[in-house]
Amino acid sequence: MAKGVWIVAEQRDGALRKVSFELASAARKLADQLGEEVGAVLCGSGVEAMAAELAKYGVDKVYVADNAALEPYTTDAHATAVAKIVKENDPAILFLGASAQGKDLSASLVGKLATGMATDCTDVKIADGKLCAIRPMYAGKCFGEIVIDAFPQMASLRPNVFPIVECAKAGAVVKFDAGLGEAKTKVAEVLKEAAGKIDVAEANVIVSGGRGMKGPEGYAILEELAGLLGAAVGASRAAVDAGWRPQADQVGQTGKVVSPNLYIACGISGAIQHLAGMSSSKYIVAINKDAEAPIFARADYGIVDDLFKVVPALTQEVKKLLA
Amino acid sequence: MNIVACVKQVPDTEAQIKVKGDGSGIEEGGIKWVMNPYDEFGVEEALKLKEKFGGEVTIVSMGPARTMETIRTALAMGAEKGIQIDDPALYNADAYATAEALAAAIKGVPYDIIFCGQRSIDDDSAQVGSILAEILGIPQVTFATKLEIDGTAVKATRPIEGAAVVVATSLPCVITATKGLNEPRYASLPGIMKAKKKPVDIKKAADLGVSGASKSKVAKFTPPPARPPGKILCADDTPEGKAAELAKLLREEAKVI
Ligand SMILES: Cc1cc2nc3c(=O)[nH]c(=O)nc-3n(C[C@@H](O)[C@H](O)[C@H](O)COP(=O)(O)OP(=O)(O)OC[C@H]3O[C@@H](n4cnc5c(N)ncnc54)[C@H](O)[C@@H]3O)c2cc1C
Ligand SMILES: Cc1cc2nc3c(=O)[nH]c(=O)nc-3n(C[C@H](O)[C@H](O)[C@H](O)COP(=O)(O)OP(=O)(O)OC[C@H]3O[C@@H](n4cnc5c(N)ncnc54)[C@H](O)[C@@H]3O)c2cc1C
Numbered sequence: 001m002a003k004g005v006w007i008v009a010e011q012r013d014g015a016l017r018k019v020s021f022e023l024a025s026a027a028r029k030l031a032d033q034l035g036e037e038v039g040a041v042l043c044g045s046g047v048e049a050m051a052a053e054l055a056k057y058g059v060d061k062v063y064v065a066d067n068a069a070l071e072p073y074t075t076d077a078h079a080t081a082v083a084k085i086v087k088e089n090d091p092a093i094l095f096l097g098a099s100a101q102g103k104d105l106s107a108s109l110v111g112k113l114a115t116g117m118a119t120d121c122t123d124v125k126i127a128d129g130k131l132c133a134i135r136p137m138y139a140g141k142c143f144g145e146i147v148i149d150a151f152p153q154m155a156s157l158r159p160n161v162f163p164i165v166e167c168a169k170a171g172a173v174v175k176f177d178a179g180l181g182e183a184k185t186k187v188a189e190v191l192k193e194a195a196g197k198i199d200v201a202e203a204n205v206i207v208s209g210g211r212g213m214k215g216p217e218g219y220a221i222l223e224e225l226a227g228l229l230g231a232a233v234g235a236s237r238a239a240v241d242a243g244w245r246p247q248a249d250q251v252g253q254t255g256k257v258v259s260p261n262l263y264i265a266c267g268i269s270g271a272i273q274h275l276a277g278m279s280s281s282k283y284i285v286a287i288n289k290d291a292e293a294p295i296f297a298r299a300d301y302g303i304v305d306d307l308f309k310v311v312p313a314l315t316q317e318v319k320k321l322l323a
Numbered sequence: 324m325n326i327v328a329c330v331k332q333v334p335d336t337e338a339q340i341k342v343k344g345d346g347s348g349i350e351e352g353g354i355k356w357v358m359n360p361y362d363e364f365g366v367e368e369a370l371k372l373k374e375k376f377g378g379e380v381t382i383v384s385m386g387p388a389r390t391m392e393t394i395r396t397a398l399a400m401g402a403e404k405g406i407q408i409d410d411p412a413l414y415n416a417d418a419y420a421t422a423e424a425l426a427a428a429i430k431g432v433p434y435d436i437i438f439c440g441q442r443s444i445d446d447d448s449a450q451v452g453s454i455l456a457e458i459l460g461i462p463q464v465t466f467a468t469k470l471e472i473d474g475t476a477v478k479a480t481r482p483i484e485g486a487a488v489v490v491a492t493s494l495p496c497v498i499t500a501t502k503g504l505n506e507p508r509y510a511s512l513p514g515i516m517k518a519k520k521k522p523v524d525i526k527k528a529a530d531l532g533v534s535g536a537s538k539s540k541v542a543k544f545t546p547p548p549a550r551p552p553g554k555i556l557c558a559d560d561t562p563e564g565k566a567a568e569l570a571k572l573l574r575e576e577a578k579v580i
Contacts, residue, residue: 074490075453075463100483104465107418107450111457116417116539119448132542138445141340142349143548144541184462188478189489199484205579229580247468247503248482253336253444254360254502262579273336283577284553285569291555299553301572303565313566321574 002151005031006039006091008082009054009062010101012073016050018202019097021057022162026124027095028058029165033126038169039063039091043081045071048173055171057164062171063089065178073101076185079108081178086113086152088176093131094152095124099159099201106156117154118146120257122161122280131155139253139276159202160259161280193248198232200249205262208234208251208278212267212288212307216244221308222266225315228322234258234278236268252277266307270295287311324378325433328369328402329425329455330362332386332393333445346543358393361440363507364500368470369438370401371505376472379403381432385413385424391523398518399510405523406432410535412528417537418446422454427531429459435494436477441466441501452499462492468503 007023009016020040027038037060042050044066051062065081082105086094094109096102098120110117118133122143125132131153133146148154193199200206207226209219219233226233235245237252251258253276263281268274270286270293278284279298286299287307296302303310334340335355343350358366369380382397384390385408394405406428413424429437437459439452449465456463468487469480475494480487482503510518528535556568573580 072488075465079457100466100481103449104453104481107453107465108457108463110419110450111422111454114419114538116419116537117448117450118539119442119450135447136547137447137541137544138334138338138340138349139336139447140547141338142342143545145543145545146539147542148539150538185464185490185492187488188491191480191487191489193485193487197485202484250502262573262577276336279547279550283573283579285573286553296553296555298550300550300577301569302553302555303562303569304555304557305562305565309562310566313563314569316563317567317570318580321570321580 002090002092004037004039004089004091005034005093006041006086006152007095008105009040009042010097010099011042011044011047011050016053017097017099019099019102019159020054021164022159023095023097023157024054024057024059025165026157026162028167030093030124030126034129036092037061039089041082041085043070043078043178051171051173055169056166058167058169059171060169061174063174063176065176067178067180069180069183070178072187072190074183074185074187075104075108076183077178077180078105079112080180083109083112084179085176091152094154096156097159098156102156106154110154113152115150115152115154116148117156118148119156120158121155122158124155124157136280140279158259160204200232200234200251200258201256203232203260205229205231206234206258206260207231207264207266208236208268209239209266210236210268211238213239213244219245221311221315225311225318228315228318236274265295266311268295269293270298324372324376324435326369326372326378326380326436326438327429327432327434328362328366328380328382328397328438329451330366330382330384330393330397331359331440331443332356332384332390333359333443336360336444342544342546346545348544356389356392358396359440359443361442361500364502364504365438365440366397366400366402367505367507368500372436372472381406383425383428384408385421387414394523395518396510398521399514400508401514404521407523407525408531409525410528412535415537415540416535417539418448418450419454420535420537422451422458424528424531424533424535425451426455426458427533428526437497439497439499441499452497456497461495461497463497464490464492465499466501467498468501470498470504
């Protein structure tokens with residue numbers, strides 16, 4: 001009988017990603033309801049020391065594959081390693097992050113393990129001893145409750161949505177051999193973005209600009225506010241298609257889905273495809289000179305005025321607050 | 324080069340989605356159906372490879388009768404032929420069962436490279452391309468924004484948070500396409516006329532030897548949680564006054580700065 005709630009921990013460049021702690025906390029909660037253990041799979045090179053950190057967030061056992069061929073991440077090697085240890089231990093539930101790496105790895109695992117998965121979930125619970133995973137569908141226009149009739153019951157969890165809860169457990173390390181064959185894929189090159197740039201998919205706060213910014217120069221005032229708030233700067237598709245901002249910053253149905261604590265939309269009308277990418281943000285602020293813009297229907301706080309006057313004034317106010 | 328592009332028919336991005344009263348699904352009436360936008364990038368890349376290396380592009384799509392329209396759209400863009408998988412047994416297929424059916428259909432045609440969209444914009448599960456690669460036992464690169472092919476060597480660029488990775492692999496492989504890969508062409512009028520005569524093979528589950536048995540199901544559909552109405556800030560009529568009110572609310576009420 002399949003038993004245990006497992007996660008695949010995500011690490012890059014020698015550090016665990018924040019989503020790993022979110023996964024551990026969510027897994028702990030469900031494992032306690034089931035009276036089962038939390039296991040974490042950790043793959044990479046020289047990663048064993050990270051096990052102790054996972055233990056802080058409720059992981060009972062950490063299954064570590066330490067192998068130079070697991071660094072940097074490739075789908076092929078990581079999916080092979082994770083599938084092997086999962087098949088050997090038969091956990092009931094397996095969580096990954098719905099991050100760039102987690103989405104890639106999890107889909108491959110569904111194929112290797114011949115199971116089902118709920119993608120990009122915003123809530124998970126136990127009903128009748130089984131996983132019930134809640135996820136937005138149709139770009140957030142409706143939600144689905146997914147149940148899975150195979151093991152492990154897999155779900156990828158949307159980053160920034162699940163709370164991180166400290167709960168110290170043993171975090172006992174169990175080493176395993178990744179069982180890698182000849183590599184089918186290799187990383188030829190890593191193209192890093194400018195140092196210090198925060199990715200919109202990982203940011204707690206996003207200051208986003210649309211066609212109302214008038215041109216690439218307009219973003220300087222957003223960059224300044226974002227700098228103060230430790231925020232990422234996002235963009236609508238109109239701004240990206242105009243070449244004002246890079247594709248990586250686009251929020252929406254054909255861009256990134258984001259869930260920050262605070263999303264400040266400046267000069268963005270709130271087209272349905274844009275809302276699809278940001279409506280699960282905890283707080284939404286809209287700054288737009290058109291009182292009829294649809295973005296106001298989603299905003300917690302709205303300002304109807306010229307953004308070129310409001311944003312610099314807001315920056316001054318934030319400076320005062322942070323002083 | 325033999326190229327396969329998988330396309331799914333989905334509701335137009337503007338479509339209003341209404342959940343059925345009993346939560347068993349969505350109301351399909353009044354929906355305009357289009358090709359999944361990510362699949363347009365896949366079809367475009369397939370056509371570009373054909374133009375460069377020669378060969379044929381086969382479109383594979385699973386779905387009910389209306390799906391034929393989307394296959395014709397891809398044929399009008401320039402693909403040679405299509406396969407439609409249409410069987411009521413597959414209407415509730417999950418990602419795994421969908422990939423199984425697509426794999427069975429694709430095994431019947433020669434292929435060097437297979438394109439899928441990074442995800443469909445309706446079910447949004449972002450799984451089918453990867454599962455397909457696993458079932459066929461070939462490598463994959465997901466979320467590709469750039470693709471270079473030289474002989475059988477493949478280099479594909481995929482963005483990750485704060486960086487992009489260039490992945491090297493070899494044909495045959497599955498590539499899942501995302502925005503940035505190319506600018507999909509529109510079907511031309513002569514293209515649309517020609518598409519009407521291009522062959523499309525219709526397959527049933529039994530022809531493919533698949534059952535459509537799913538591993539997962541949507542037990543219930545629910546409307547999104549309602550958002551409480553927001554506040555329009557107007558305590559003071561100047562931009563400075565509104566900005567000050569906002570900063571205060573973000574600090575004291577929302578506690579997010
Ligand atoms: C009436 C109806 C009921 C459904 N009920 C369920 C259900 O209960 N549970 C459930 O999980 N799903 C259900 N589905 C959706 C299901 O058939 C999906 O196609 C399947 O789950 C694949 O997931 P996805 O579309 O999210 O694919 P993704 O993995 O997001 O798609 C990625 C890519 O794979 C390719 N692809 C995906 N689907 C197809 C296809 N059909 N034909 C060709 N290429 C394709 C495309 O290139 C696409 O861009 C239902 C669909 C219909 C029409
Ligand atoms: C298949 C498909 C996929 C799509 N995917 C996406 C996606 O992923 N993301 C996305 O964003 N869009 C997407 N779109 C595009 C979307 O439909 C809209 O066209 C786009 O979001 C509009 O961008 P915008 O709000 O910046 O521009 P506009 O709609 O032009 O809005 C500009 C706003 O700025 C305001 N404004 C102007 N000047 C000022 C000023 N001085 N002060 C204050 N306010 C001002 C105006 O009142 C207006 O509301 C998609 C469309 C399609 C068809």
